[in-house]
Amino acid sequence: MNIQRVVTANFALNNAWVVVFQDLNYVSHSKPMTPAETLMHTTVRLECLLDGNRTSTGTGFFFSFKVDDKTHIPLIVTNKHVINQSKVGTFVLTKMNDQGEPILGTTERIVLDNFESLWIKHPEESVDLAVFPIAPLYHQADAKGIKFFAPPIGEDLLATPEKVADLSGLENITMIGYPNGIWDEKNNMPIVRRGITATNPKHDYNGLPIFVIDCACFPGSSGSPVLIFDQGGYLDAKGNLNLGGGRVILLGVLFAGPQHVAEGEIQTIEVPLAQVPISLSKIPNNLGFVVKAQKIADFRKMLIPNG
Structure with missing residues (x-):
């Protein structure tokens, strides 16, 4: 697996959540896959490094908000407590071929520093939700000729x-x-x-x-x-x-x-x-x-x- 390490200095959110895709190549419409098979690619395993070098795992899933007919804002959704106090976050993305199909077993391992700071937490304290704007990662991969198979659950x-x-x-x-x-x-x-x-x-x-x-x-x-x-x-x-x-x-x-x-x-x-x-x-x-x-x-x- 390749490791892509992105430090906060190169991944400051600023207004990154408004970075949207001009195409939907990251959403697969591969005919051979059943809806159930596609659904099984909508989640991502989150591994967090906490204080004291403790590690934890949780689940996230791909989601997108529609801006207009051509643009979407892709996100990973999880709980606040999953990423709470996480210093480094790691997750694995499956690569996609030119036909929009997942290449099973061919992945990119993403490692992000200051992981908790990259998430937007729900403003209500009692609502245990947080989202991660993933568009910058997609753009970085696209610049290298890499596309990921990460079909989002649409709004x-x-x-x-x-x-x-x-x-x-x-x-x-x-x-x-x-x-x-x-x-x-x-x-x-x-x-x-x-x-x-x-x-x-x-x-x-x-x-x-x-x-x-x-x-x-x-x-x-x-x-x-x-x-x-x-x-x-x-x-x-x-x-x-x-x-x-x-x-x-x-x-x-x-x-x-x-x-x-x-x-x-x-x-x-x-x-x-x-x-x-x-x-x-x-x-x-x-x-x-x-x-x-x-x-x-x-x-x-x-x-x-x-x-």
């Missing part, structure tokens, strides 16, 4: 109030990420989990813009996109069966989950990052807390003030 897939109103309240969900840092390193591919909504996404759980899922959530899963991904048909809120059609909806981003210790005490904690020795056994309840996707839309005003 058109966000769970709008209209889409949420059409949900049944009990939905199958798909979560993509890197539990315990596990991944297909050779092919740079994530792990996919399935589950259901444990609370109704139409409501704010305990008055917060979150909902709960019933899904195995482990260290490294923080930042995973939680989606409705139906193929071949689905039931709407009125019980109508929509046959032959599929749907993809980004419901939100995993950020935490309840756990209980061996003594039986139940605690709600951020999905942990670092694998460190502890004296108490913390056992996941197979529940996860998810920030609603509507909070991702808040970044549009920050990135495109007049958009």
Whole structure:
């Protein structure tokens, strides 16, 4: 793997988040790939070096805001706590051929100094979201004749109030990420989990813009996109069966989950990052807390003030 190290001095954000693409070559429309296969390329494994040379892993995913028909702002979305206090961040991007297809096993390893400072954090303290404007990296790679296969989840897939109103309240969900840092390193591919909504996404759980899922959530899963991904048909809120059609909806981003210790005490904690020795056994309840996707839309005003 090649290593590209970018120091903050050469990667100051300034107004970098308004750097947009004039073409969409970074978005693949490769016909041989199924929607599911493309979806599995939307995430990225984040490895952070913390103080004391501790390392942690988390999940990010590619996302884009549309400026107009020809320009987009590409981002990586994750949780604040994933990149909190990170001195150096590392992630791996898959290269793309001239036909817009991923070249599996051919990657570029990106290493960034002062990693936490490169992220834009959600202004609300209680909203555990942060975004990384990745356009400068794409431009640097393009200047070297390199293109990456990093299909973003577009804002058109966000769970709008209209889409949420059409949900049944009990939905199958798909979560993509890197539990315990596990991944297909050779092919740079994530792990996919399935589950259901444990609370109704139409409501704010305990008055917060979150909902709960019933899904195995482990260290490294923080930042995973939680989606409705139906193929071949689905039931709407009125019980109508929509046959032959599929749907993809980004419901939100995993950020935490309840756990209980061996003594039986139940605690709600951020999905942990670092694998460190502890004296108490913390056992996941197979529940996860998810920030609603509507909070991702808040970044549009920050990135495109007049958009």
